[in-house]
Amino acid sequence: MLISDGFMYVEFRRTLLDQVDSALEVTAIQALKNIDDEVDVLTFDPREDSPVLTSLLDEAGVSVDLLDQNGVINQRLGDSLTFPLQAQLSPGFKTIINADERWRVYILEILPRDNRPAGWLRVAHSLQSVDTTLRDLLKHHLFEIPLILGMVGLGGLFLANRALKPIGQITEMAERVRISGDLTQRIRYQGVTDELERLANMFDTMLDSLQATFEREKRFTADASHELRTPLTAIKGRLHVTLSQQRTAENYAETLQAIEQEVDRLIRLSSDLLLLSQLEQHHLALNLELIDLSDLLAAIAEQVQPLAELHHLKFSTHIASNLYIQGSPDHLIRLFLNLLDNAIKYAANDGQVTLTALSGDRSIQVMVSDTGIGIPPEHVSHLFERFYRVEKSRSRAIGGTGLGLAIAQEIVHRHHGAIAIQSGLGHGTTVTVTLPSQ
Template sequence: MFLKSIRFTLTLWYSVTLALILIVFSSFLYVTLRNQLYQEVDRDLLAVAEAIASPTFEPFYRTAPAEMDQLLEDFIGVRSAGKYVRILDRRGEPRAATSNLDNISLPLDRRALTAAAANRISYATHRDGDLYPVRIISYPLLVRGQLDTVVQVGSSLVGPTEILNKILLIFTISIPLSLFLLMYGGWFLAGRALKPVDLITRSARRITAENLSQRLDVVNPRDEIGRLAETFNTTLARLENSFNRTRRFSADVSHELRTPLTILRGEIEVGLKWAKEPEEFRELMQSNLEEVHRMSGIIESLLELSRAEEKGLSLNLQEVDLRELLNDLIQQLRTMADEKGIHLEFAGALPVLVQGDRVRLHQVFLNLLGNALKYTESGGQVRLFLETENGYAKVGVSDTGQGIPADDISCIFDRFYRVDKARNRAHGGSGLGLSLVKSYTEAHGGRIEVASEVGKGSTFTVYLPIADGLPAGDSGEVDKPRGRH
């Protein structure tokens, strides 16, 4: 578990990355410094070799070693110190050499001899036993285009070697130490960086279905982890809202179904105990049937709402003339309006075609008109109007009823929500009508808006996209819905 932690992984990658950087940098620095030191030695060797190869020095090519030492001191000066000189003929046989060559050799291999025959200067590094390596230059002298003499000058690399060894020692100590310090610092910094993650983890473990109101701690909302925590908090808020709606929905369903079941049970018990005549049993069965219809309606409405929410609502789309559909509704509800003494009117002169499911659109406007008639007192007015606006059919239902309080407007489309529960139950409502209206309208690509004032009435406005090819009455291009409520 420890080896799979993010903290360990980050520290490991820090260390591996720095190790690679240090190794590459150190290698580059070592090679560059080594080449620079060797170039300085080569320049010094070339200067000595050119001096020895000069015509002034030529008569002394066959002197004894002691004389050669003195000649070098006289001609070259202190630069001859630490230098090994050997003069060879064209076959590589020695002619003269310095006395210090007794303890060291200056080999002339075939490669150097071949280069000299081609009038090329060659360099080589020779290591003799445990001694420091020697840098050697082989300098050719040609007579009439033919190799005549080879001047070899060697110089001990003790200085450059010691410098390079010290550099290697520094690298050997500093690189592991740097890696150790980095691992410690990386472990510490990774812990600091991941501390908000630990806080989020501890907070998330405390959150259950029973306390969804808790939120994750946000240490710094401007960094990536802070934004992640805020995203989790937003998700938790949605989950809390969903859980609350589910609980409320379950409670409402239980309540709505318990009432008709209680009535059924009571009436059946009373009928079994007291009913004697066939007419009494008929009344009992009629009452039971009404309650069964009520429960069936609730269940069917819930199924329709679930299908709409899951995008599984099947619509039988066809061209629907809203003016014709609304005219039919007005005729159906005229009798109810006359019985309550309510003035019912319809304003819509031009045909307006929409692409929709006629049955469900009928149910949308039937629910809206039915609610308007239910909650409008005798002597009031219910007005239905049909217009077009920005490529949408606009159907409004306004009444002069009791109105809806401002605090309740945002909730009236929720399932089983009632502004006045006693009044709704008295009118036989289940609290699902407006939920279905909203779901059906949105399934058609439309939206519904509501405006209301307590004591003055309400206006519900449905916007539906107009079908392509509408003749008269369209006042603009088709726009997307401006929002859903």
């Protein structure tokens, strides 16, 4: 506003001065025409109506002087505005100050003509009216500044309060969540599409993620407690039954063997939990190295072949050669043994398990397929969750801990790859692991 008003003030002052200069120039031309050419002294033609002209010049605040070559005044019109002019004579416009009053002066050189000698024509106009107008304009602008600033301040306060309202909602909601611990609360901002809407939506999304994380952790804690309690309860029950009365040596041996099985299950569960925690928190170094995945998969297939024959399954491999990746051999062996073990466990009797490895566009795909009964579609998206089982009782019967696929997913992610499951009831299951190739 200051820059705009300053520019308007300067332009308005220039316009007023241009108008004064134009009036002085017109007056000078008219006065030059009224000079008497028939005498040898610079003077105005007495035949012109000098009193009327002088009165008009007085009203206009204009003074017209005829000066000789030395600057001596020969004649003056509008003498009520007379003032001493000591400035050096030179053609053109100039502004001078006399008696605290500004004057605009236009000097025109008079050339000799016939009997008329050379000299100077000086036309002066008081700038009092111009200065008064400029002062009034300046006062108007000075009065306008606090008024507009007040309006802008009130408008800014209104807009700021309105714009920052979502921030207040976020703060209040965050405080409620902190006090109550209820992660189901949301802002649900409804307003204009701007950065604050993005902030509010992002906050809601963050709360969704936190709620899902906490629910997953609560479910994990409950599942882990249940998984640990089951074998411990079995051990406690067998001990109680065995100690309730005298038993034979064969009965004690049978009880100890059953307890050993439950302890082995607890050890597997504890080991899997520790490994999964280390993988998720990146506390376990993978020590990646360049390995030939073709040879690794072939060696794993040799280990799995007897297990497949034990379950009366046909086990076949289709492994391309020269499949090189950067990986950890120990973790990759655990990954593919886990997937093949699952395929063999859940394949139908006299079914088939297939291990396929192909080279793709800057990636390697390893697929483990079985001809089992398949998995219902509603369960497929949950298979990588910890302790998730499609048939819990059946899974425990075959010795699973419910952590195998969660560990497999973490191993694949640590190798910058992806893992996916395709399955359908009656169509078997295919697990596809995609790893970056070298």
